[in-house]
Amino acid sequence: MRRSLLPLLAHRLAILIYIAFALFPLFWLFKVSVTPNDLLYTEGVRLWPSRTTFEHYGFVLRHSDFPTFFKNSLIVSASTAIVVTIAASLSGYALSRFGFRGKYLIVALMLLTQMFPLVMLVAPIFKILSPIGLTNSLTGLVIVYTAFNVPFATFLMQSFFDGIPKDLEEAAMIDGATQFVAFRQIILPLTLPGIAATLGFVFTAAWSELLFALMLINGNAAATFPVGLLTFVSKFSVDFGQMMAAGILALIPAGLFFLLIQRYLVQGLTAGAVKG
8 A cells, every 4th residue: 555655645746846846936926026125135035025015016007118018918919829820720721631732842941931040030020021111010010920930830730630530521521511611610629729729829929029029119109018028127227026026917818818728728639529
């Protein structure tokens, strides 16, 4: 009995240690956000401050441009995730189900786009977007994020489509359904885990992206959250309390988003779809 319990306890202990290790940065983020400024440097390294305050949250919400940054990031991330998921679903299905001339060339070009360092592409993208008025614009950011996320999202969705038997579509088409109807009514519901994974990946990537948001946006009116965090850094000091409070607030939409799609991420891809 003891021998059988030891591996189980060791397994549970290892899981708890991993969870503590993963969550400790978030705990420290919150701890700094509720620490008064006069204690940040005077108390040294402590697990919890001797006095707490929520004044940093009040300043961030009422006296800074954080609500604007938050709104801009939400618009850009949600728009990018929706557009990329729709495009990746259609293109991934085409690559999975159809054979056409130039298919492998398209795949190779899509792979090639993932090999360039992003820093190298900032200047050309700025040169393209500037004449048409898409710099310092949320629309320009959505276009850039969509362009960079579609290739990977397409391969991700293609892998999910490859895992669905073609017999399902063929059976629907024998019953009179068109290819698009079979795709919409049969294949898409079975790829909800893939759609959820794609939405989550793209939303997170757009939400946390800094390089293009920093280079293409000039001013706070169209700045996103990662750029907005830099406003808490002055020439001679960093307001860590306000910055950490803004970071905690910025975690809320991403956490809620994954909370909504988690059941699709863990369910089986085609469980029960094909029997025998």
